[in-house]
Amino acid sequence: MKPVIIDKEKCIGCGKCAADCVSEKIKIIDGKAEFMYDRCIQCGHCYAICPVGAVTMANYKDYEEEKVFDVTKIDSEDLLSAMKSRRTIRKFKDKEIPLAYIEKIIEAGRYCPTGTNAQDFAFTVLRKSVPEIEKECVRFFRVAMKAASPIKKYIGNVTIDDNFFFKGSTAVIIVSSKGNTSACLASSYMELMAATMGIGVLYSGFFVGASKMIPKVKKMLHLPEGHSPVTCLVLGYPDVEYQRIPPRNKAEIRFD
């Protein structure tokens, strides 16, 4: 089945879909748009742009039409301040995050751009298994800290306390993939979304490292075949308040 179906009855032949198709798969024939091949990247630009709703994305089931939000309604200064005000959170309140919030955070992640619209990531939510997985990682890192191992160099001179990886959080999302870029972009979207709901995030790079070093832990994550953890978002209600935005390096920019 073709991934894009164009309803000829509805099509007014305006050509907007054809003009916006990155893969050049749509042609206007006899005043109507026609999807010419069997495959495309299914980015949905033709669906999004059609003024009369003549396009259907055949491989997506049960999707509902969502209207486009005018992003210029968000004040750019507000957004910039929000981005600068985001801090890594390492102290969480003892309060559970509702499932609906976790789902919304993931919803934000899945809408990030991906090369060729690959959407090549998966989200693994850890809740019940957080203490058990953390215990395994802590045990491994403590042993590694005693030995003169390269892991010690990687970890640095830090105390491996019982909450070293997840900081007492009750919900952790692992973004996994076969690559890296898409999962990183998704994570960034997710972190910002979490912030709008009052949820703080710690990227636990140490956990990502641990999960790669400890086969038992990787197994406990039950990731899709061929996937590796790319990021680990440790979520929780912040139990810390910041008063000001710390400085950062000046952007290294070169204009031609």
Ligand SMILES: Cc1cc2nc3c(=O)[nH]c(=O)nc-3n(C[C@H](O)[C@H](O)[C@H](O)COP(=O)(O)O)c2cc1C
């Ligand atoms: C990919 C990645 C991995 C990170 N891993 C850890 C970690 O394992 N433990 C930790 O305490 N902070 C971790 N951080 C947080 C960074 O230390 C933090 O982003 C940086 O110090 C700047 O602080 P800010 O996020 O509050 O601006 C990580 C951040 C990123 C982006």
